[in-house]
Amino acid sequence: MPTYVAHDESDYAPPTEVAEVELYHPKTFLGKYVWSQDAKIIAIQYGVTAIGVGVIALVLSWLMRLQLAYPNQFSFIDPSNYLQFVSMHGMIMVVYLLTALFLGGFGNYLIPLMVGARDMVFPYVNMLSYWVYLFAVLLLVASFFVPGGPTGAGWTLYPPQAILDGTPGASWGIILMLVSLAFFIIGFTMGGLNYVVTVLQARTRGMTLMRMPLTIWGIFMATILALLAFPALFVSAIMMILDLTLGTSFFMPAIVSKGQALSHDGGSPILFQHLFWFFGHPEVYIVALPAFGIVSDLIAVHARKNIFGYRMMVWAIVAIGGLSFIVWAHHMYVSGMNPYFGFFFATTTLIIAIPTAIKVYNWVLTLWRGDIHLSVPMLFAIGFIFTFVIGGLTGLFLGNVVVDLPLSDTMFVVAHFHMVMAIAPILVVFGAIYHWYPKITGRMLHDGMGKFHFWITFVGSYAIYYPMHYLGFMGVPRRYYAVTGTNFIPDSAHSLNVAITIAALVVGAAQVVFLYNLVRSYYRGAPSGGNPWNATSLEWQTPHTPPEHGNFGKELPVVYRWAYDYSVPGVRHDFIPQNVPPSEVPSGSWAKP
Amino acid sequence: MGIAIVLVLLVAGSVLFHFVSPWYFTPIASNWSAIDDTIAITFWVTGIVFVAVNLFLAWSVYRYRNRAGARAAYEPENKKLEWWLLVVTAVGVAAMLAPGLVVWAKFVDVPKGALEVEALGQQWHWMYRFPGADGRLGTVDARHVTDANPFGMSPTDPHGQDDVLVAHPEVRxxxxxxxxxxxxxxxxxxxxxxxxxxxxxxxxxGLVTYAWFTPTRTGSFDLLCEELCGIGHFAMRGRMVVEEEPAFDAWLKAQPTFAQLQARPAADAAAGRALYAACAACHGAEGEGNVALNAPRLAGQGTWYLERQLAHFKHGARGQNDKDTWGKVMAPMAAVLQDDAAIANVAAYIATLPDRPQAATVQGDARAGKQRYATCGTCHGADGMGIAATNAPRLKGMSDWYMVTQLRNFRDGVRGSHPQDMHGSQMALLAAMLADDRAIRDVVAYINSL
Amino acid sequence: MTITLLFLAGLMGVVVWWLLRESTRVQPWAVQGPVPDVHTATLPRHAAKTALIVFLAVATSLFALFISAYAMRIRLLDWSPLPQPRLLMVNTAVLVLASLAMEWTAFAARRGDQDRVRAGLAAAGLLTVAFVAGQLVVWSQLAGAGYFVATSAATGFFYLLTAVHGLHVLGGLVAWMRPYARARSGRDADAARLRLGVELCAIYWHFLLAVWIVLLAVLVSKDLGLSICSTAVPL
Known part of the structure; x- marks a missing residue:
């Protein structure tokens, strides 16, 4: 297999020019689209796989919602597989969809292009990363077909119940789940090394750190978080596998299960929770930081205005990343851990709200006095801000330890984290796809369908999750197959559940329009040209659209400015691409390009 | 333009929903009104931010939407504004955090002299233990747990002898x-x-954790398990009844201590044989059951289960519903048994009867039933032999027609709806998953095939 | 989790320091001057070396978490240490020698002395294999004395920590095969790559040694209050 070497290994600095013969031109279909080492193709492979497995998780969420709205009406949903739907929905969405899509998908596509590199620094490892990820996904999907089905332990996989037979999938399902996670982490580490080193080492001339678009900052920091946090999940997965298969007692205390004493002794279930959330909380930001970064760029491009407070935005990303490692136990206020931890973790958790709030202010202040083009990506960006604001504010309820007492483990938690780390990032994913699809395919997505998709998704998901908070206030617990038979949940709560389910089905169905738009526009979308949004960052300045392997043709671009030179006073156009030298900036009175 | 209007509508709608909708916290019944106050503060702070940020967003989008000749302002940053926002945010956060931590300090610190009560959880039941006269709970260990000693009480610890054991999901x-x-x-x-x-x-x-509160209102409150604990999680219900102290004391006195339970004499199967004569008329001399008389098979059923059901019939927790025609027949029969000892004796006699499986009478799709039985099997055992520890009776080889009737009764609220039949109400929650009679027949057909 | 937090705090300190150095006095929107020098834009280091350092940070996080887990577990009441295998000290010495051999090889590679590189790589490889074999002997000694992985929490952690470290050593041996093959082929064109490969191996071997020293301290040191093994019953 021909390998494309981005630069000579003995030399420290990447050359800006490559001879035509050295450009990598795979000969076969397989070499180009399957065993590809081109980060852009790998990005699409990641994206398609993640969206594919995400569709499974979406269908699972419908099944759950059907049960909650119409308990016991459907013969194919029983308490066992309800828990399996819950668990697989959560795990797929958080890890296999969002993490893979933001880092494997957007990371691979955008990092080399936006920093002005020809490819990731280790293309072969990058390719392996995808195939390992795919293997992890296949293991995960395989767990639907093994005896007992997939695990029903919740996405948190808390032992002891995850590996005791009162939980569905406690034999085969949980093993496949844990092994799949281990492979996911190995695959991710391969990719993550690439992302970090590419940002550190392969930036083109003039691309200083503080000239990088915030998208890169978000993905970069999220990758660092993931590289350091995923080992915690790896450690807990390994130890749980040993508890299950070899009978060790890392997490398993002395247990009497259904009248039978087990051989375990002395382990600590809380130890698992510490490890899990040491991964689990940074995971929230692994998903959120790329979204923060991308949405900053969407807003700047479509409001024709530089991002407000760029440096503060960068520091906020780093601060959030750092703080995210010392807040994990706010998921454990009622876990039975030492209650004095509550003081520390409530404080750190509420402190992390400050840099997060700064980011929100800066997005809004970027729009303020802007020249806002309400294109589809911009609509999604605005939808994100609105959704993220309410998701973030409800986080202040749960982060404050006493307020968490009544709300923990209720539907309020479900509503909160769906707002903040499901809907908000997904709105960014959609906005980003509408934004970069022209670069990926050379064609625009259909605008009308895009707007339809936006309205249904944005308003619909608000209709799903806003009322759900109030179910939580009432005390409706999460992960309940049915909440019938209590004396404090009124019947009207059940009609609320019906309304939520209808909204969920509508929102889910609207995604078909999006998928259709993706396919249709690939063949029949309006040609976009190389820079349809008049954006400044390097990916829009490639000589070809879609960019070829090697991204920038023979010569790498040289960067003269940051990525946010929009509406600069005294300049004729309202944007100056990053690679335009000061001498070539068209001055004079302003005109539409 | 449209988006600005929608944002304003969403903000207005959210605020309206908050004030108008009937869904909110249940009326408080404990001393923790400080928690409610902290929530109120949080609501005000976050509510103001929510409205302010989103209305400003909507206004910006409206005011600065793209228009001919318009151009965006150029302003890379504004240190002063950013610092102001930082400080204001920090103040708002502190306003929520400080009262929260004060209340948490109260939660961590349990008042001296608080009444100690142990709540013991297992898949998927609640039990309770009070310290008894010496005010100290006896030591326990998982190794001591048996069906006869579900609390795992150490038999040698003197402090445990007077512990009051409530092996029932209701606590007062x-x-x-x-x-x-x-x-x-x-x-x-x-x-x-x-x-x-x-x-x-x-x-x-492996740990003992705690929470404390002072009940401030009498009444009956649902106790829910809110940490995912397996298939029966949603059905792990208990009840906390708060009553005036004299009533509570009387109730506590009526509950058995560990010593009393240990000292209970063994059941007398010979005495039970005489009592069984009345039962045999319908249930058959060998307890094999009689479908014509709607009397299920008894032989082979767990003693603990027979005792519990006889007690339910006797005390009116079962066989009182108008739709439970045959249960109403059984209730007066059970009432004949004078006391718990008589009930235990009959059950002990039934345990000596031969275990002969019954012929299948129910037709159904056993393959379809197998999938559903995955849920049933978690309590009743994959082999259908019943598990005393999960309060699940034997199913395999028992009267299949009777199971069909009872599943219907559970599902339709005929059985398990009496407040004192809390294990029955758990089964009712689970039986609800069988949407129609065909599903019931399928499950029973599968049980027949075991 | 304190151990992991200390590690992360250190790491974050580095990130923040580096970031502040790069960003505080920069006004990104204002800089439009001449093309910055190519070397200031990126780190003056080979990408593979950066990648290795990042990977070592990840591996350190992994080990720190394992040790954190164990430090939390040891506080529970039922902890009962297992006997301390004497062979551990021998194995440690072997690993130290392997690390020294690697360093010596890297020194030779920097001077372009191919013969010594070959010899050094072979010696380091052999010593490393000897270390792995020694660890396996320790396992079989423990198993022979009736200490299996599920016997107690201490044995569980002993096998787990040594296994994870051993796997990293084996991974290192796989990586070692590339420069070794290159050194055997002896082509001059490969000299730069060989030097890089040897340098990377040396860094990794030192890391493995450092991790092992920490693990050993954790396994046998009474002073740290963490010991898995007790010298009360020597093996």
């Missing part, structure tokens, strides 16, 4: 006295949660 507590609930689990994580009390805490196997 006195009004107005601080209660420290010690939480212990036998198997997996559970969570002790009563919506009206506000506080909750996980039960962790």
């Amino acid at each position: 507590l006195p009004l107005g006295k601080p209660v420290k609930v010690l939480l212990r689990s036998k198997d997996v994580l559970h969570n002790f949660s009563v919506a009206q009390i506000r506080v909750k805490m996980d039960l962790v196997p």
Whole structure:
């Protein structure tokens, strides 16, 4: 297999020019689209796989919602597989969809292009990363077909119940789940090394750190978080596998299960929770930081205005990343851990709200006095801000330890984290796809369908999750197959559940329009040209659209400015691409390009 | 343009929903009104931010939408504004955090003299233990747990002898006295949660955790498990009844101590044989059951289960519903048994009867039933032999027609709806998953095939 | 988790320091001057070396978490240490020698002395294999004395920590095969790559040694209050 070497290994600095013969031109279909080492193709492979497995998780969420709205009406949903739907929905969405899509998908596509590199620094490892990820996904999907089905332990996989037979999938399902996670982490580490080193080492001339678009900052920091946090999940997965298969007692205390004493002794279930959330909380930001970064760029491009407070935005990303490692136990206020931890973790958790709030202010202040083009990506960006604001504010309820007492483990938690780390990032994913699809395919997505998709998704998901908070206030617990038979949940709560389910089905169905738009526009979308949004960052300045392997043709671009030179006073156009030298900036009175 | 209007509508709608909708916290029944106050503060702070940020967003989008000749301002940053926002945010955060931490300090610190009660969780039941006259709970160990000693009480610890054991999901507590609930689990994580009390805490196997509160209102409150604990999680219900102190004391006195339970004489099967003569008329001399008389098979059924059902019939927790035609026949028969000892004797005699399987009478699709039985099997055992520890009776080889009737009764609220039949109400929650009679027949057909 | 937090705090300190150095006095929107020098834009280091350092940070996080888990577990009441295998000290010495051999090889590679590189790589490889074999002997000694992985929490952690470290050593041996093959082929064109490969191996071997020293301290040191093994019953 021909390998494309981005630069000579003995030399420290990447050359800006490559001879035509050295450009990598795979000969076969397989070499180009399957065993590809081109980060852009790998990005699409990641994206398609993640969206594919995400569709499974979406269908699972419908099944759950059907049960909650119409308990016991459907013969194919029983308490066992309800828990399996819950668990697989959560795990797929958080890890296999969002993490893979933001880092494997957007990371691979955008990092080399936006920093002005020809490819990731280790293309072969990058390719392996995808195939390992795919293997992890296949293991995960395989767990639907093994005896007992997939695990029903919740996405948190808390032992002891995850590996005791009162939980569905406690034999085969949980093993496949844990092994799949281990492979996911190995695959991710391969990719993550690439992302970090590419940002550190392969930036083109003039691309200083503080000239990088915030998208890169978000993905970069999220990758660092993931590289350091995923080992915690790896450690807990390994130890749980040993508890299950070899009978060790890392997490398993002395247990009497259904009248039978087990051989375990002395382990600590809380130890698992510490490890899990040491991964689990940074995971929230692994998903959120790329979204923060991308949405900053969407807003700047479509409001024709530089991002407000760029440096503060960068520091906020780093601060959030750092703080995210010392807040994990706010998921454990009622876990039975030492209650004095509550003081520390409530404080750190509420402190992390400050840099997060700064980011929100800066997005809004970027729009303020802007020249806002309400294109589809911009609509999604605005939808994100609105959704993220309410998701973030409800986080202040749960982060404050006493307020968490009544709300923990209720539907309020479900509503909160769906707002903040499901809907908000997904709105960014959609906005980003509408934004970069022209670069990926050379064609625009259909605008009308895009707007339809936006309205249904944005308003619909608000209709799903806003009322759900109030179910939580009432005390409706999460992960309940049915909440019938209590004396404090009124019947009207059940009609609320019906309304939520209808909204969920509508929102889910609207995604078909999006998928259709993706396919249709690939063949029949309006040609976009190389820079349809008049954006400044390097990916829009490639000589070809879609960019070829090697991204920038023979010569790498040289960067003269940051990525946010929009509406600069005294300049004729309202944007100056990053690679335009000061001498070539068209001055004079302003005109539409 | 449209988006600005929608944002304003969403903000207005959200605020309106908050004030108008009937869904909110249940009326509080404990001393933790400080938690409610903290929530109110949080609501005000976050509500103001929510409205302010989003209305400003909507206005910006409206005011600065793209228009001919318009151009965006150029302003890379504004240090002063950013610092102001930082400080204001920090103040808002502190305003929420400070009262929260003060209240948390109260939660961590249990008042002296609080009444200690242990709540013991297992898949998927609650039990309770009071310290008894010496005010101290006896030591326990997982190794001591048996069907006869479900609490795992150490038989040699003198402090445990007078512990009051409530092997039943309903607990009673006195009004107005601080209660420290010690939480212990036998198997997996559970969570002790009563919506009206506000506080909750996980039960962790291998540890004893706690929560404390003072009930401020009499009444009957649902106790829910709120930490995913397996298939029966949603059906792991208990009840906390708060009553005036005299009533509570009387109730506590009526509950058995560990010593009393240990000292209970063994059941006398010979005495039970005489009592069984009345039963034999319908259930058959060998307890084989009689479908014509709607009398199910008894032989082979767990003694503990027979005792519990006889007690339910006798005390009116079963066989009182108008639709339960045959249960109403049984109730007066059970009432003939004078006391718990008589019930135990009959059950002991039934245990000596030969275990002969019954011919299948129910037709159904056993393959379809197998999938559903995965849920049933978690309590009743994959082999259908029943598990005393999960309060699940034997199914395999028992009268299949009777199971069909009872599943219908559970599903339709005919059985298990009496407040004192809490194990029955759990089964009712689970039987609800069988949407129609065909599903019931399929499951029973599968049980027949075991 | 304190151990992991200390590690992360250190790491974050580095990130923040580096970031502040790069960003505080920069006004990104204002800089439009001449093309910055190519070397200031990126780190003056080979990408593979950066990648290795990042990977070592990840591996350190992994080990720190394992040790954190164990430090939390040891506080529970039922902890009962297992006997301390004497062979551990021998194995440690072997690993130290392997690390020294690697360093010596890297020194030779920097001077372009191919013969010594070959010899050094072979010696380091052999010593490393000897270390792995020694660890396996320790396992079989423990198993022979009736200490299996599920016997107690201490044995569980002993096998787990040594296994994870051993796997990293084996991974290192796989990586070692590339420069070794290159050194055997002896082509001059490969000299730069060989030097890089040897340098990377040396860094990794030192890391493995450092991790092992920490693990050993954790396994046998009474002073740290963490010991898995007790010298009360020597093996």
